[in-house]
Amino acid sequence: MTAAIRSELLKIRTTAVPWVLAAIAVLIEGLLLLVIFLSRDNPFDSGYTVPHTTQQLRNLLGSGFEGYLLALLLGVLMVTTEFRHKTVTTSYLTTPRRVEFVGAKIISGAILGALLAVLMLVVALVGGGLTLSARGGSFSGLVHQIPAVVPGFVLVFVLFAILGVGVGSIITNQVAAIIICLGWFIILEGILTSLVNAAYKWVPTGAAQAASNLTRGNHNGNDFTLFSWWQGALLMLAYGLVFAAIGSFLLSKRDIT
């Protein structure tokens, strides 16, 4: 298994996928910081202050939270790229058991998802921290929020990367998998939860929000009720692993011709 994971990490590293996703993550985090600071430069709002309350600082550090969609995409691409370029033939020859093939991707995806989270956090910390101190805010105040924000943030990225591998191993067509993922998270989930509010804590977004509360307290940007952080994390993990198990089974039935 270790061999398969190391091979998997080299495989993904030698394609453009992780580098493009990393570039997008940095870009998005940069834009988010821009929005956070510019929106407070309202000349008509005399009460403007740089983020300074605990909650404001945590929101600043964790501003890239929705970047978990990039981790999801990473997981999806790790599987579907193999089918798009037919490299799956070589992968199966080296790792013939489908469970091991998917398992190696889950663990590598989790590692890369964590790295993606750390990348966004570093940009938020350095970019946000420097801007803060330039505007008379407290860099060290932001640094103090690291223990509160980072564990839940990284955990959610890891869980979404695993979910992505699960989805990709069921829907191996790259375009279809991406459209279905984005369709769910951007449109369908919102429609579903606005119709049935109680469903919110069960959908991946709600579960992820619960999981991110690991250390930053019960912050929740809306009125929906959530599971506790560990329940949310387990639910997300269950989604990922159940999808991956179904995917492994389907892959063991699917012929590579």
Next chain:
Amino acid sequence: MTSAIEVHGLGKHFGAVVAVDDLSFEVAEGRVTGFLGPNGSGKTTTLRMLLGLVSITAGTATFGGRRYVDLPHPVRHVGAALEATSFHPSRRAEDHLRTVALAGGIPRSRVHEVLELVGLTDVARRRVGKFSLGMRQRLQLATALLGEPEILILDEPANGLDPQGIQWLRTFIRRQAADGHAVLVSSHLLSEMEETVDDVVIISQGRLVLQTTLAELSSKAGTSTGMRIRTPEINRLATVLNAVPVYWRQVGPDTLVIDGATPEWFGPFAAQHQIVLYELVHERGSLEDVFLDLTQGFDAAHPLEGGSGQSAPFQAPEDAR
């Protein structure tokens, strides 16, 4: 001589379509086995079933008694070069080999050895998307050789190679067998393989037609397929031929062909009827003809009986001998 690969009663159905049916054959160590059949005869499906890429509907396909998926570190036992398209275009040749080496627990130094072996050292850092078909074939071979396997499976490896490349491939395959390795190499052209293989497994429409040695198959070739005769008396010759049980057909204004006839029979026959001959050609079958005959005329309902109606064996009439 032990079997490196054993296929027993192998079958594959895609829905109602039968791609491979009750196929059995063995591949011996230290020999090159040609896996031959026309395009669409089930060669690739069979090789992919052997390697666990296509699920098996019936029967077994094993390496020394074990299925591919049950081999520990399979790439160190079985090297497979399947098709020249399965590379990520933006991955460099060397990196592609390193991913396989890592997964198979093969030392990194081996990557450079195989690149050297197939002559790709100079382009090791080039992206595979820029490779020609011939270079991809070489990279496939390099991938197959990475784990120093004792069994090699090559699917149409000559495709896309230039004549020098094919010559190199032949030498390479022979050397593998000389080192005691078992090589199973598929092709739709027997002529491409006849200088390379020791044994042949011929399939058609997913069923075994014949498993034999090349020497045995060669003895079938070189036998008479017929006589081509040019004569100014074609009408009279036709009349006398109609009186004896032979298949003949006119192929030109003064030329006809008698299937399966030999000069030993036709010479005296022509003399007996005092027919003037301008030209008398004894047509002999090539190995390729035998192969085509076996595969094209193959009737799936009656395997191993072979033959076809068009070229039924000639039987000289008793009185003409």
